[in-house]
Amino acid sequence: MSLYQMLSPYLFKLDAEKAHNLAESFIKRVLPLPLVQDYVAGKNCVVDKALSVEVAGMRFYNPVGLAAGFDKNATMIKGLSALGFGFLEIGTITQAPQEGNPKPRLFRHTQEQSLQNAMGFNNQGSLVISKRLKAFYPYAIPLGVNIGKNKIIAQSDSLKNYENVLLDCLEVGDYFTFNLSSPNTPNLRDLQNVSFVQELFAMARTHTQKPLFLKISPDMDKDEMLKVVEMSIKSGASGIIATNTTVDYTLVQNPQDSGGISGAALKQKSKEILRILSESFFGKIALISVGGIDNAQEAYERIKLGASLVQVYSGFVFQGPSLCKNINEGLLQCLRADGFTHLYEALGQDIKTKPKTRKKSNADKTQDKQDSKIVIKTKPTQTRKKKLDSSKDTESTQKAPSPKKTESKKTESKPKKTRAKKADSTNATKSKASRTKKTESKLDSTQNLVDKDLPTSQIEPSQAQQDSKANLPKE
Numbered sequence: 214m215s216l217y218q219m220l221s222p223y224l225f226k227l228d229a230e231k232a233h234n235l236a237e238s239f240i241k242r243v244l245p246l247p248l249v250q251d252y253v254a255g256k257n258c259v260v261d262k263a264l265s266v267e268v269a270g271m272r273f274y275n276p277v278g279l280a281a282g283f284d285k286n287a288t289m290i291k292g293l294s295a296l297g298f299g300f301l302e303i304g305t306i307t308q309a310p311q312e313g314n315p316k317p318r319l320f321r322h323t324q325e326q327s328l329q330n331a332m333g334f335n336n337q338g339s340l341v342i343s344k345r346l347k348a349f350y351p352y353a354i355p356l357g358v359n360i361g362k363n364k365i366i367a368q369s370d371s372l373k374n375y376e377n378v379l380l381d382c383l384e385v386g387d388y389f390t391f392n393l394s395s396p397n398t399p400n401l402r403d404l405q406n407v408s409f410v411q412e413l414f415a416m417a418r419t420h421t422q423k424p425l426f427l428k429i430s431p432d433m434d435k436d437e438m439l440k441v442v443e444m445s446i447k448s449g450a451s452g453i454i455a456t457n458t459t460v461d462y463t464l465v466q467n468p469q470d471s472g473g474i475s476g477a478a479l480k481q482k483s484k485e486i487l488r489i490l491s492e493s494f495f496g497k498i499a500l501i502s503v504g505g506i507d508n509a510q511e512a513y514e515r516i517k518l519g520a521s522l523v524q525v526y527s528g529f530v531f532q533g534p535s536l537c538k539n540i541n542e543g544l545l546q547c548l549r550a551d552g553f554t555h556l557y558e559a560l561g562q563d564i565k566t567k568p569k570t571r572k573k574s575n576a577d578k579t580q581d582k583q584d585s586k587i588v589i590k591t592k593p594t595q596t597r598k599k600k601l602d603s604s605k606d607t608e609s610t611q612k613a614p615s616p617k618k619t620e621s622k623k624t625e626s627k628p629k630k631t632r633a634k635k636a637d638s639t640n641a642t643k644s645k646a647s648r649t650k651k652t653e654s655k656l657d658s659t660q661n662l663v664d665k666d667l668p669t670s671q672i673e674p675s676q677a678q679q680d681s682k683a684n685l686p687k688e
């Protein structure tokens with residue numbers, strides 16, 4: 214039994230939000246202490262090439278991320294990265310700071326391993342949070358900024374409100390998620406319509422070529438959902454995060470009368486949405502699955518159903534800090550059991566009706582072969598170099614986790630120099646010759662794709678490491 218499992222009966226006696234605040238203090242204050250961070254990271258960061266994926270132009274050393282809402286104000290990113298997450302999504306951030314809904318607003322359904330929250334985007338606002346993030350940028354792992362709308366903003370002014378947060382955070386996010394799906398801001402979910410989504414992504418694409426995601430609700434009408442997702446893709450979305458919490462109160466025995474339900478009770482719904490999305494969009498867009506993922510088997514199922522990445526929230530609360538490690542180690546076992554050597558081989562295996570894709574030309578196939586080699590840049594670009602240089606001062610605070618090694622077959626290919634100036638956006642596709650497919654070459658900067666974002670064991674010793682003093686995670 215883990216220490217967390219021993220402590221959780223006491224922790225769970227506290228009011229749920231107080232327990233969260235206690236956990237936040239610990240993650241914020243204790244985990245980043247140098248020796249503690251090394252020790253915790255050594256225990257929790259699972260590094261294995263089989264888990265390393267490239268999604269929407271970003272490199273993830275493992276596919277398990279922290280879902281939005283846990284670190285609303287980006288106060289815990291150092292401590293959280295030591296817990297083995299492959300990426301973090303902070304927020305939801307709104308332009309103006311807001312208190313959120315009256316307390317109590319977070320409840321446990323312990324029997325059902327589920328939570329119900331009516332938080333209402335309590336956060337310190339985009340200026341304060343982006344300033345905080347600046348001190349840590351660039352990060353050791355990809356960091357997403359989840360963007361929402363202030364409660365007091367009229368529906369008709371929503372677009373501007375989203376735009377303002379995006380602009381405040383443009384420099385400090387590796388990707389951005391538009392959250393139109395929280396049930397806790399009045400009428401927010403009404404924005405999940407074709408015309409708003411079109412305006413939203415079109416607006417965002419005038420400001421950035423970084424990856425943009427739409428986070429959707431599990432409670433939408435399925436046809437409408439497909440139309441909205443289709444439009445988001447047409448207008449520039451890089452992927453979909455499915456799903457937010459549900460307002461289907463039949464899923465738990467004693468529901469509160471407001472708020473969204475997450476955790477095990479959401480599992481089937483979230484999985485069903487993923488299946489529907491995969492049948493229409495797999496291979497065309499990145500799919501990130503979230504909702505009820507609390508073990509490796511579940512994460513593996515989502516990957517086989519077409520999710521390139523997964524996120525956890527409630528599972529982290531109930532299972533504790535070893536969840537990432539357990540999922541990643543379990544994923545390696547699942548892969549081995551199925552005779553796979555890489556996650557890409559499992560990706561989308563269980564999708565019954567795959568969307569039609571264009572028949573590959575010979576040129577595509579040659580390109581695929583090249584892309585199947587994981588691309589790691591050898592030299593930082595000038596912009597990148599400047600950032601790295603200017604970040605020397607904060608080097609100690611950015612110390613990246615010491616990943617735990619499981620296997621380290623040196624099968625990684627050498628980086629291609631021609632790629633150094635491009636940040637390619639790829640969605641993984643299943644094919645014998647290649648597991649990755651280049652879809653875009655658009656990112657406006659390369660800072661999200663550089664080798665420092667990877668644990669060192671995945672990287673051939675590179676110029677970047679020697680030249681730029683990039684702040685690499687230690688082996």
Ligand SMILES: Cc1cc2nc3c(=O)[nH]c(=O)nc-3n(C[C@H](O)[C@H](O)[C@H](O)COP(=O)(O)O)c2cc1C
Nearest residue numbers: 280281282305330456457475476504505525526527
């Ligand atoms: C207390 C709490 C707060 C949340 N806050 C946010 C939020 O601010 N923005 C957001 O996009 N999702 C938020 N979520 C939803 C999660 O990101 C996730 O989509 C949902 O909980 C399903 O995942 P899970 O079953 O692993 O918890 C929140 C969830 C919980 C439990």
